[in-house]
Amino acid sequence: KQEVTQIPAALSVPEGENLVLNCSFTDSAIYNLQWFRQDPGKGLTSLLLIQSSQREQTSGRLNASLDKSSGRSTLYIAASQPGDSATYLCAVRYTGGFKTIFGAGTRLFVKA
Amino acid sequence: DAGVIQSPRHEVTEMGQEVTLRCKPISGHDYLFWYRQTMMRGLELLIYFNNNVPIDDSGMPEDRFSAKMPNASFSTLKIQPSEPRDSAVYFCASSPIRTGANVLTFGAGSRLTVL
Numbered sequence: 001k002q003e004v005t006q007i008p009a010a011l012s013v014p015e016g017e018n019l020v021l022n023c024s025f026t027d028s029a030i031y032n033l034q035w036f037r038q039d040p041g042k043g044l045t046s047l048l049l050i051q052s053s054q055r056e057q058t059s060g061r062l063n064a065s066l067d068k069s070s071g072r073s074t075l076y077i078a079a080s081q082p083g084d085s086a087t088y089l090c091a092v093r094y095t096g097g098f099k100t101i102f103g104a105g106t107r108l109f110v111k112a
Numbered sequence: 113d114a115g116v117i118q119s120p121r122h123e124v125t126e127m128g129q130e131v132t133l134r135c136k137p138i139s140g141h142d143y144l145f146w147y148r149q150t151m152m153r154g155l156e157l158l159i160y161f162n163n164n165v166p167i168d169d170s171g172m173p174e175d176r177f178s179a180k181m182p183n184a185s186f187s188t189l190k191i192q193p194s195e196p197r198d199s200a201v202y203f204c205a206s207s208p209i210r211t212g213a214n215v216l217t218f219g220a221g222s223r224l225t226v227l
Contacts, residue, residue, distance in 0.1 A: 044218040102155040
């Protein structure tokens with residue numbers, strides 16, 4: 001069964017700290033992996049997408065890595081800010097049909 | 113492009129009523145997904161289409177749920193009859209499948225409350 005797991009479920013850090021969010025997935029036959037941000041009561045905003053042939057992607061203070069062999073991805077946030085407070089979701093798109101499965105998310109709170 | 117358009121944004125209905133949620137994907141996107149989000153279960157994939165054809169509906173919870181995609185620019189998710197446990201936010205998302213262009217884009221969601 002294809003499953004996506006995110007750890008930790010929640011995280012609280014002081015402003016300025018660097019942090020890492022983790023995503024693990026079963027079945028290495030993935031097409032791509034996408035990280036999203038969701039603010040309370042809002043929709044999902046795409047942050048980064050990593051193709052299966054890539055190792056990492058960067059956008060501003062965000063860096064996402066992908067290790068297909070171990071079934072893991074990490075989202076690194078540098079110099080966190082209160083505005084980064086949100087839920088971060090990992091989505092894995094599988095080959096053979098392109099089904100896309102989400103993890104339960106990591107709820108991040110950055111304290112000023 | 114205006115993005116993925118969902119309607120209604122909010123729906124409040126009574127148990128037993130029929131509910132129809134609508135989605136207009138981004139033009140040119142081959143894939144359309146319907147998700148349901150609740151606090152307890154997170155984002156669940158209900159069904160997805162490729163070129164208007166349903167590919168996998170294994171996530172549809174019961175026969176009360178049905179989805180159609182009559183053409184490339186429109187899809188519906190119908191619940192008949194609705195129950196209080198169907199209360200959730202329903203998201204529609206679409207994406208192309210092309211090298212270098214396969215980002216999954218979400219609509220704003222339809223918040224359903226069944227009394």
